[in-house]
Amino acid sequence: MMDKKYEALKLDNQLCFPLYAAAREVVNSYHPYLSKLDITYTQYIALMVMWEHEMISAKELGDKLHLDSGTLTPLLKSLEKKGYVTRRRSEEDERFLIVELTDEGKNLKDEAAEIPMKVSGCIKLDPKDAADLYRILYEILNQSK
Amino acid sequence: MMDKKYEALKLDNQLCFPLYAAAREVVNSYHPYLSKLDITYTQYIALMVMWEHEMISAKELGDKLHLDSGTLTPLLKSLEKKGYVTRRRSEEDERFLIVELTDEGKNLKDEAAEIPMKVSGCIKLDPKDAADLYRILYEILNQSK
C-alpha cells in the first residue's frame, strides 16, 4: 500500500490552496464596504497607490500591484469613467501613460479611511500571527520577481 | 501634520494586499507544469479533490474548493470536454450533479504527481514558516464560513 507518491497531491497537504482560498475570502470581505463606494477590490488597491502618489505611470503602478497592462488598461479606463483619475501620455516619453488623481479621486480617500479598520474587525488574527503572515508573504513576493 | 488617519490605507500596511498578490504569484508558478497537461490551476485543484474521491457532488466539490456554481458549472463542463470527468444527475435526488473521474482522469494523477515537488522547489520557505503560514491561512479560512 505504497501511495506516498501521491501524498503531496492531497488538497490538505498543499500550501498553495489555502493561500489561494484565503486570499479570495479576505478580498471578498472588502466587498460590502467597497460596493458602497462603487469600486472593486482591484480598483481600491490601485486608488490606494494613487492616494500615496497622486501621479504615477501605469508601468510603476503595475509594478507595485504586480499587475500587467491586460488588467490595468481596462481598470484605469473604468476609474477614469467614474471620474477618479485622468489618463494622458507622458510628454518626455510618449510610451508612458500618466495616471493622475482627480479632486473627486482625492476626496474618496476620506470615505475609504475607515475600511481597513472595519475589515480587520472581520478577520481576527493574533498580532504575532499577523506579523508572521505579513513577513512570510513578502518573503514569497520578493522571491518571485 | 496629523495623518495617522490614513496610515492604514497605505499598501505597505495592508495584510490583504500581500495575501492577494502572493496567492496570484504562487498560483502562477504552477502554470508551466499545468499547461503541459492542458489544465488550469482551478481545474487542477478540482482534479486534486477528484483524485481523492473519484465520485463527488458538485455541491461538495464547491464546499471543498470554496467555489460556487457560477465558477464550477463551466469548469466541470470543460473537464468533461477534455475527457477527465463525467457529469450526471443523482438518481436519489435529481438536484445533485454527480461528477466522476474517467479512466483518463485517473491516469492524469500520475502525470501530476511530481508537480507539488517541482513547485515547492520554486518557492523556498523555511519549514517553520511554511508550517506557520499553513496554520494561519486555515485560521482565516475557518473564520469566514
Add this chain to the structure above:
DNA sequence: CTTGATTAGATTGTACTCAATTTAATTGAG
C-alpha cells in the same frame, strides 16, 4: 396531500487575470 420554503445547479452580466500578440516610441550598437 398540498403548497410555501429551501436547496442545487444553471444562467447572466460584470470584472479581473494572464498569455500572447500588436503597435508605437525610444534606445543603442556600429
Add this chain to the structure above:
DNA sequence: CTCAATTAAATTGAGTACAATCTAATCAAG
C-alpha cells in the same frame, strides 16, 4: 545617423470569480 532591439500600452482570447436571478426538485408544516 540608422536600424535592430527594447520598452510601455493596448488588444485579444480563454478562463475564472462572484453577485444576482432563475429553474427544477425536494422538504416540511399544516
